[in-house]
Amino acid sequence: MKEKQWVFRYLLPALLVVIFIIPMNIFAADPIVIGVPTSTGFLEGKEGLKAVELAVSEINGAGGVKVGKEKRLFKVESIDIRDAAPGVPVPEALLGIEKLILEKKPAALLIGPFRSEALVASMDIIAKYKVPMLGAIAMTPASEEKIKQDPEKYKYIFRLALNAKYLVKYLAGTMGLINSEFGFNKVYILNQDVEWARKTAEIIGQAYFQKAGWTIVGQESFPTGTSDFSSTLMKIRASGAQVIMPIFDMPQSGILVKQWNSMKVPCLMAGFISPLAGPGAWKTFDQKIAGTINSIFEMGSAISSPKVPKSVAFLNAYEKRFGNPIEAGHGPGPAYESVYVLAEAIERAGTIESDAVVAELIKTNRQGVLGQVKFDNGHQAVYDMNPQESAVAAMFQWTPDGKRTIVFPTSLAEGKIQLPAGLSSLK
Amino acid sequence: MLTGTIIYAIINSAILALTAIGFNLTFGISGVANFAYGAFYVMAAYGVWMLIHMAHLPYPLAVLISISFTTLSGALMYRFVIVRIKGQTLSEVIATFGIGLSVLELFRYFGFVGFEYTLPVFHDKSFIIAGAYVDAQRLFILAFAVALIIALWLFTHYTHLGLAFRGIAQDERTALTFGMDPDRIASLAVSFGAGLAAIAATVIVPLGSISPEEGYDVLIKALAVCIIGGLGSSGGVIIASVVVGFAERFTDSYIGSHWTMIVSLAALLVVLVIKPSGIFGKQKELEERI
Numbered sequence: 001m002k003e004k005q006w007v008f009r010y011l012l013p014a015l016l017v018v019i020f021i022i023p024m025n026i027f028a029a030d031p032i033v034i035g036v037p038t039s040t041g042f043l044e045g046k047e048g049l050k051a052v053e054l055a056v057s058e059i060n061g062a063g064g065v066k067v068g069k070e071k072r073l074f075k076v077e078s079i080d081i082r083d084a085a086p087g088v089p090v091p092e093a094l095l096g097i098e099k100l101i102l103e104k105k106p107a108a109l110l111i112g113p114f115r116s117e118a119l120v121a122s123m124d125i126i127a128k129y130k131v132p133m134l135g136a137i138a139m140t141p142a143s144e145e146k147i148k149q150d151p152e153k154y155k156y157i158f159r160l161a162l163n164a165k166y167l168v169k170y171l172a173g174t175m176g177l178i179n180s181e182f183g184f185n186k187v188y189i190l191n192q193d194v195e196w197a198r199k200t201a202e203i204i205g206q207a208y209f210q211k212a213g214w215t216i217v218g219q220e221s222f223p224t225g226t227s228d229f230s231s232t233l234m235k236i237r238a239s240g241a242q243v244i245m246p247i248f249d250m251p252q253s254g255i256l257v258k259q260w261n262s263m264k265v266p267c268l269m270a271g272f273i274s275p276l277a278g279p280g281a282w283k284t285f286d287q288k289i290a291g292t293i294n295s296i297f298e299m300g301s302a303i304s305s306p307k308v309p310k311s312v313a314f315l316n317a318y319e320k321r322f323g324n325p326i327e328a329g330h331g332p333g334p335a336y337e338s339v340y341v342l343a344e345a346i347e348r349a350g351t352i353e354s355d356a357v358v359a360e361l362i363k364t365n366r367q368g369v370l371g372q373v374k375f376d377n378g379h380q381a382v383y384d385m386n387p388q389e390s391a392v393a394a395m396f397q398w399t400p401d402g403k404r405t406i407v408f409p410t411s412l413a414e415g416k417i418q419l420p421a422g423l424s425s426l427k
Numbered sequence: 428m429l430t431g432t433i434i435y436a437i438i439n440s441a442i443l444a445l446t447a448i449g450f451n452l453t454f455g456i457s458g459v460a461n462f463a464y465g466a467f468y469v470m471a472a473y474g475v476w477m478l479i480h481m482a483h484l485p486y487p488l489a490v491l492i493s494i495s496f497t498t499l500s501g502a503l504m505y506r507f508v509i510v511r512i513k514g515q516t517l518s519e520v521i522a523t524f525g526i527g528l529s530v531l532e533l534f535r536y537f538g539f540v541g542f543e544y545t546l547p548v549f550h551d552k553s554f555i556i557a558g559a560y561v562d563a564q565r566l567f568i569l570a571f572a573v574a575l576i577i578a579l580w581l582f583t584h585y586t587h588l589g590l591a592f593r594g595i596a597q598d599e600r601t602a603l604t605f606g607m608d609p610d611r612i613a614s615l616a617v618s619f620g621a622g623l624a625a626i627a628a629t630v631i632v633p634l635g636s637i638s639p640e641e642g643y644d645v646l647i648k649a650l651a652v653c654i655i656g657g658l659g660s661s662g663g664v665i666i667a668s669v670v671v672g673f674a675e676r677f678t679d680s681y682i683g684s685h686w687t688m689i690v691s692l693a694a695l696l697v698v699l700v701i702k703p704s705g706i707f708g709k710q711k712e713l714e715e716r717i
Contacts, residue, residue, distance in 0.1 A: 227635035275542030
């Protein structure tokens with residue numbers, strides 16, 4: 001009897017371990033390392049990293065990525081390069097990226113730098129180590145120009161996020177809608193004093209406002225970290241502007257809208273203020289943001305549309321896994337999508353060798369969270385207004401009951417723009 | 428526009444005075460330049476946020492607990508760190524700066540970064556004053572700053588402890604002969620300074636947000652105002668706050684927002700060149716010492 005007990009208690013479990021678990025560990029292929037070097041302390045980087053982890057867990061849960069004849073799992077290695085923090089020098093961010101590449105030997109980098117300055121500077125390091133990178137945050141079109149000038153050297157760099165030019169297209173479209181519906185044509189531009197925001201303000205001024213007959217009654221640049229906008233709001237009130245166009249990605253920028261509300265400036269606020277993108281902003285900013293029109297840079301980043309079913313599924317899966325909805329209107333959507341784009345490219349290439357993967361990444365044509373993802377010759381995902389043909393962004397308006405209604409593009413629109421109290425249409 | 432700018436310049440001056448007064452009080456009495464001052468400010472704000480959102484305490488209670496905790500932290504910093512290096516100015520600066528840096532970076536490390544870190548305003552209303560909309564929180568800050576300055580003046584002129592503070596500040600050795608304990612008074616001064624940083628944070632932060640960077644900004648602003656006014660001079664702090672407060676708002680309104688942040692630093696440079704000890708500074712300059 002004792003012998004029988006000994007067999008059941010010790011020998012059988014030991015045999016099971018030998019038969020099932022040990023061979024799995026011995027013969028399982030090495031995981032494919034995905035490096036995520038970004039500002040993980042900032043909302044966009046933090047939620048972007050979680051989105052990558054979610055996609056990786058989904059892919060690994062389905063057995064992994066087929067590389068040739070074997071299935072391999074993804075493994076995420078991240079590093080906080082802190083480039084979003086004010087005062088952090090670009091070389092520090094570059095050291096972080098190089099450290100990740102040298103120590104973890106990733107097959108690809110996802111999300112990448114937060115600041116455009118860091119992205120452009122990091123392109124030579126990425127080219128040196130020949131690691132494909134699918135960016136999800138930094139937006140400057142300067143990286144595309146660099147790729148076009150030397151495609152062989154910089155072919156490893158791709159971007160799934162919206163770039164500044166496409167953002168301008170969406171902002172211009174929204175301004176056109178405001179002009180046609182209400183007759184407004186005087187704008188005051190407020191932008192953060194960083195590369196992408198300066199560039200966006202410059203491009204929209206030249207490419208849209210001047211050509212469309214608008215008057216730019218003023219423009220101000222604010223250093224990152226500014227938290228008092230009262231003087232500027234008084235200037236705006238005196239200037240006769242009808243629309244304020246904010247372009248900010250710093251946490252303090254939500255205060256601008258609170259001050260706009262408390263100072264009762266009679267203008268429509270329409271542009272991009274990163275803290276106002278997610279559903280939590282309504283509570284955070286004391287329900288003082290109604291009427292604001294804000295951009296969502298990529299479908300799936302804090303907003304979804306039934307017209308893009310995978311964006312709805314992604315947001316639901318994210319909330320189910322992490323317990324909170326996505327708040328960042330820029331980053332998580334393309335970060336999630338980039339894992340699938342990479343996985344499909346590796347499967348098509350049948351290897352993780354970088355040149356082969358890059359050759360397949362260029363051919364990407366996939367319906368996903370962002371809409372239809374394709375890259376142009378600057379390795380930028382193409383954004384337009386129809387999710388069946390291209391990736392899409394969205395402009396939404398905060399309603400007085402704390403909901404977000406997509407108002408642009410018309411292919412995704414759920415309602416019309418409503419003017420805030422105290423402001424009337426000129427038509 | 429001009430009236431509005433003047434109103435907001437007065438409020439900005441009050442904010443600067445509130446920000447700097449604790450740093451100045453500590454230095455004026457104990458001679459300790461508390462470079463962890465910005466960290467105490469941020470710690471108090473995060474403290475209130477955590478007590479409201481994690482412990483679900485009522486706002487006023489959270490404010491009281493956070494101010495008390497920060498004040499105690501100041502005393503502990505003096506008791507366990509500063510007391511051992513007292514009198515060695517460079518060591519004091521390095522030690523307090525190191526502590527401040529650690530506190531701020533720990534908040535960053537644990538993910539306390541994002542727009543959700545903000546505090547609610549005390550009263551949600553706006554008023555029209557001379558044609559300019561001003562929110563109740565700003566008016567409260569203005570009234571509070573005036574009340575606090577008056578209270579501190581009364582405290583240092585009509586209470587035993589306040590008189591002891593002034594005695595130590597004027598001449599430590601003479602004060603010693605009257606039975607005052609310089610270490611105890613210095614400990615209280617550092618702790619009072621930390622408490623004032625906490626008070627400033629709880630009334631100012633509802634206008635903005637909390638972030639580790641705010642700690643560095645507060646330290647730079649407090650230093651700039653105190654150096655311009657003259658380190659240790661309460662009158663100097665008030666005058667310097669008005670000078671910098673007006674310069675910032677007028678620069679913002681009439682020159683450009685991106686120049687605002689360097690105004691205080693430019694004023695600091697000018698004062699250092701013309702009068703290195705500050706407008707009301709008591710440190711003797713080279714020619715006086717000779």
